[in-house]
Amino acid sequence: AQKITQTQPGMFVQEKEAVTLDCTYDTSDQSYGLFWYKQPSSGEMIFLIYQGSYDEQNATEGRYSLNFQKARKSANLVISASQLGDSAMYFCAMREGLRGGATNKLIFGTGTLLAVQP
Amino acid sequence: EAGVVQSPRYKIIEKKQPVAFWCNPISGHNTLYWYLQNLGQGPELLIRYENEEAVDDSQLPKDRFSAERLKGVDSTLKIQPAELGDSAVYLCASSLDPSGGADNEQFFGPGTRLTVL
Numbered sequence: 001a002q003k004i005t006q007t008q009p010g011m012f013v014q015e016k017e018a019v020t021l022d023c024t025y026d027t028s029d030q031s032y033g034l035f036w037y038k039q040p041s042s043g044e045m046i047f048l049i050y051q052g053s054y055d056e057q058n059a060t061e062g063r064y065s066l067n068f069q070k071a072r073k074s075a076n077l078v079i080s081a082s083q084l085g086d087s088a089m090y091f092c093a094m095r096e097g098l099r100g101g102a103t104n105k106l107i108f109g110t111g112t113l114l115a116v117q118p
Numbered sequence: 119e120a121g122v123v124q125s126p127r128y129k130i131i132e133k134k135q136p137v138a139f140w141c142n143p144i145s146g147h148n149t150l151y152w153y154l155q156n157l158g159q160g161p162e163l164l165i166r167y168e169n170e171e172a173v174d175d176s177q178l179p180k181d182r183f184s185a186e187r188l189k190g191v192d193s194t195l196k197i198q199p200a201e202l203g204d205s206a207v208y209l210c211a212s213s214l215d216p217s218g219g220a221d222n223e224q225f226f227g228p229g230t231r232l233t234v235l
Contacts, residue, residue: 045226091160108160
């Protein structure tokens with residue numbers, strides 16, 4: 001069965017520093033997608049970044065990058081130059097299958113609460 | 119472009135009462151999802167619609183939960199009767215469709231926070 005594990009319930013980081021949020025996953029599928037979402041106190045889930053299982057390059061989106069280590073089944077999120085507005089819950093999620101045939105069902109981890117300190 | 123709209127944002131009811139949540143997805147998005155998010159947990163899928171058809175409702179407790187998406191656009195999730203353990207945030211999300219691109223991310227609404235007393 002698919003499973004996402006986020007072992008860091010909470011993290012602190014100083015403003016302007018980089019932080020890594022850990023995510024490991026378990027699946028027997030060869031084709032899958034990995035997502036990171038941010039959930040501020042307002043409640044909505046904001047999509048940050050996506051990595052496909054066959055993508056050779058690590059995904060990057062602005063200050064967000066995904067450190068994808070397929071053999072270790074890890075997909076850590078790196079936030080560079082942290083800002084106060086980055087304080088939120090961060091969820092790692094997995095979807096089995098890629099385009100065409102994907103169910104688009106997301107399995108989420110339990111999240112990491114990030115607090116950025118001035 | 120408007121995002122996913124949900125209402126109400128907050129709802130407080132007594133146990134055994136019925137409650138309904140409404141969701142309007144992003145225009146043009148064929149796929150709609152309802153998720154349940156308990157405190158301190160990630161969202162869990164309750165039901166997924168492709169247009170007006172429920173294609174995955176395996177996690178929906180059908181004895182008390184029901185959902186509909188009659189015209190393939192907005193959707194309603196109902197609980198009748200509500201129990202204390204139903205207190206949670208109910209999130210609605212939408213996406214283009216399963217073959218709509220490699221990432222085809224889901225866009226989420228702000229959620230409805232339900233408190234059952």
